[in-house]
Amino acid sequence: MKKWGFLIVLLVCGCVVFINYGSIFEPKVDINVEVVEYENAKVEDSGTADNTQKIKITKEQIYQGNLLLVNSEYPVRKEGVKSDVVNLFKRNELVKGYGVLYNDTYLSEDIALEFSEMIAAAEKDGVDNFWITSGYRSFDEQKELYQEMGSNAALPAGYSEHNLGLSLDVGTTQTTMAKAPEGEWIENNAWKFGFILRYPEDKSDITGIQYEPWHIRYVGLPHSAIMKKKNFVLEEYLDYLEENKNVSAKVEGKNYTVSYYPFSENMTIDIPKDKEYVISGDNMGGVIVTVYE
Ligand SMILES: [Zn+2]
Known part of the structure; x- marks a missing residue:
């Protein structure tokens, strides 16, 4: 993994990263x-x-x-992985209004289209500094990440939503998502475009995962x-x-x-x-x- 600094590593790899920022944004x-x-x-x-x-x-x-529910009890099955996963870096016509941090970032094409639509709406609201820091991960990549980062910072292969192609980590270059206008916008508006903040701050007892203001998941309207x-x-x-x-x-x-x-x-x-x-x-x-x- 390239060394982009602590923040970026945190954003990319942080599926179970321990962060406990206070709730600074109330839904409005x-x-x-x-x-x-x-x-x-x-x-x-x-x-x-x-x-x-x-x-x-x-x-x-x-x-x-x-x-599909994916958590420590219900792993991803091979048949659950989206069949339209594409490399966003190679399909840059799908990437509109945001950046992709790594050239090996993959995502379901359908979800990428929905995401672009959401980003266009955010841009209209003047919130326009979004980066995808992680998308679809194969079981092998997840295994590698787990071995590299350990169980406090990553989930085992098959137990991460990233293995479905339906989830992505979104960051911004200015600050952490917990403090950024991009994070606030997503928390308040992602639902209109079929996305959810999968690991909210007040639900970690149910999800089993600490607050992740950067991890969004598509479920649809x-x-x-x-x-x-x-x-x-x-x-x-x-x-x-x-x-x-x-x-x-x-x-x-x-x-x-x-x-x-x-x-x-x-x-x-x-x-x-x-x-x-x-x-x-x-x-x-x-x-x-x-x-x-
Ligand atoms: Zn994630």
């Missing part, structure tokens, strides 16, 4: 999200419901998608918005879905329904024919269907 955003939990109102299997289609769910789907509204980390959000089964959300004027299903052999799910939907596993034993109403 108006979160325009309405969330309603409801009883299962789906069309039953009557054989006549021609406005729905039956989608077969396979076991691998538990381990694929943007809502409306999930990031519901999590922000309800102050949930991913562990809490997935428990909430499992418990409630069906949730509808209105996020900045757009409607979504989110449904949780425990996986069982030969299962099928009824989905409206004319609606867009996304299926993601939770990496534990269930799948979540998000329908764009």
Whole structure:
């Protein structure tokens, strides 16, 4: 690893780095999200419901998608790694409005596009000094990092969200993210673009990871918005879905329904024919269907 100074090493490698800055930023955003939990109102299997289609769910789907939980209990499985991981340094048309610190920085192409959209919005707010300090890491790279940094500063291979391609570390050249306007902007606005601050300061007892103001994770809308509204980390959000089964959300004027299903052999799910939907596993034993109403 190149020697860029302590700050940069901290930003790049710090998946479990111990930092305990005080909370200097209080969220100041108006979160325009309405969330309603409801009883299962789906069309039953009557054989006549021609406005729905039956989608077969396979076991691998538990381990694929943007809502996968990765922590010390639930490691990344190979099938969960994003299939569209690209080298950002070589695909510089994807890199707009921010810098990439290392020429071997990889990320899911889809996530890179979402990230660029978020950075463009930050720039409009006058916050424009973002660097990606780490993106996707292969299991081998994670293993190397773990051996190099030790268990206080890195996670073992397969237990880091960076192994999915859905997470990235964001830094700024001026100061630490805990103090920078870039960190404050992300904390307040990332949810609008499908990103979450995965390891908030007040949830380390749940996540098992100390506050990491630089580590963001893509989950997509409306999930990031519901999590922000309800102050949930991913562990809490997935428990909430499992418990409630069906949730509808209105996020900045757009409607979504989110449904949780425990996986069982030969299962099928009824989905409206004319609606867009996304299926993601939770990496534990269930799948979540998000329908764009
Ligand atoms: Zn990270």
